Amino acid sequence: MEVKIEARSLTKNFGTFRAVDALSFDVKAGEVFGLLGPNGAGKTTTLRMLSGLLTPSGGEAFIAGHSMEKQQQQARSSLGFLTGDMDLYRRLNPVELLTYFGQLYEVPKATLSARVDKLVDAFGITDFKDRFCEKLSTGQKQRVSIARTLVHDPAVVILDEPTTGLDIMASEFILQFIKKMAQEEGKTVIFSTHHLDEVERLCDRIAIIHQGKLEHYGTISEVKQRTQKENLADAFFQLVN
């Protein structure tokens, strides 16, 4: 299987504090990969480096085979990225917002509106597609945000805690969508979360990081085996305590 996301000893220092310490892992085409870790472990920092928002202090990130440093344009074109500290433009409605990002990603004019319509439909945005984003509820905003990461049909999608703050139905909707995206469209997804059940349902392989270091990298069954625990939560506790 082709490697779509690669972290090659990624390191990030904030002053003298090392938030991420030489992380290496890769994610293959069509895979849903889970990034786990307690608060402050360095998940968001790692994902930001992968997406090119932060320049690594050391190491390199590759998206769809392109170096985020040396082939930034190609790497970014292949990537859709969402973190919790991103919001939507207040005074644009979802359709305008999606269209705007389509233009930024140079989606051809001829296909852009069809693409936007499709996303509006797929994410159940139709009912509020004419409402300004500032008026939307948290769950509605999250749907638009994820649709935004997909407007240019990227091969790789990085989602930082996509279900935080959502009710069970909204979370379920998004999880199903992630699963479908990987299975039907062959997209590569990496997502971080604090909900271990989500990981168990969606992912084959995971990475658990703690204080910036990789504690585990492999399948869920491997981590259970290694820690001699029945469920992922117990294994997780053992690794990060």
Next chain:
Amino acid sequence: MRTKIISAIFRKEIKEVLRDKRMLYLIILLPFFLYPVLFTLIGKVGQSQQEKLSTQSIEVLVSPELKGTAVEEALAQSSELKLNFTDFEEATIDTMSNGIGIKLDVPFDQTMQNNGTASIQILADQSKDLLQFRSRQIRTVLQGVNQNLLKARIDGAGLNPEFAKPLNITQVDLASDQEQAGKALASFLPMIILLFIFVGCIYIAIDITAGEKERKTLQTIFTAPIKVSEIIAGKFAAVFTVGIVSAFMNILSLMVAIMIQVKFMGGEVGSFSISIDPMGWFWLCLIIFLITVFLAALTLAVVLLANSYKEAQSYVSPLMMLIIIPAVMSQMPGMELNTSTALIPMLNISLAIGAILKGGFSTAMIAMVAGMALLYAVIALFFASQTFGNENVVTGEKIDFKSLFSFRKS
């Protein structure tokens, strides 16, 4: 740089601005109503003040010797002056709240018969508008009496009227009244224009930089395959557009206000004559264009360093001083555009705009200021691109000022 991307960013910013009612109010409605309302109010207040003064009567204490003289006859013509012939002291006038005294030092009739000089003092508290107004009126009346008495004396002596007037001195101001009004306006206008360009730029610049950071939207476009320079260009174009529209709205509003003013105050259109020839228009537009480029780039670069509205506003206040102080200085008497003032940032811009509005400017000097404005614009644009390219600026982390000035690789 791809123009399609830049134009997409520009259009999005403008779309959001047009949907912001506060912004529209500040940029379009406020200037549009500000001047007409202000001018009309000032005009009306001034007018009614004048009317009020001219109807209010006052008591005038007059030395009894003046009773039955030409002076009484002349003063009695004005019904607002209530004459009271009585002996009085200076202190009496002081204690009256609304009184003026006319004091004679020698017997009047006798002095006149001897062709002598009678001294007349007008005692009034000049700090009161009404008393100042009335004492001027009395003075004018008395001067009329003086002229008549003089004429009678000259006639009586069989002399020509020219006898008492060896020299006839008049002062001719080469500037017409209209030109003077225009000049007053011309020294005041540059400050207003600059200020409003600046306010417009600040408002939108904060909104689309620090405001976007505060609302957590700025990061989203930084994951798109677009260059920092394209984002700056798009945002800069939006800030610049608002600045120019702001300048235009203010000039337009001012013109409308002047027309209204002229109509209501009874003057014909053209009482304010600002005549600008085609070259003047060219330079005026060029300088306003360049200075808007400068102010747009400067505000953009500075407010980008902030992570919130509040912080941005605290950065902008000192900048505001940078614009206001030179603009106010440019209105001081004797300030004009010359080789030294042309080198002082912002003062030169105010003076140059003023000089163009006044007419008769030196092209070399104006061209020099335009060159300076271009230089400021380039520096500010460079600074803006440096700030924007800084990773910490974008992600809203603390900014290391040293790194802003180190050249980036890409």
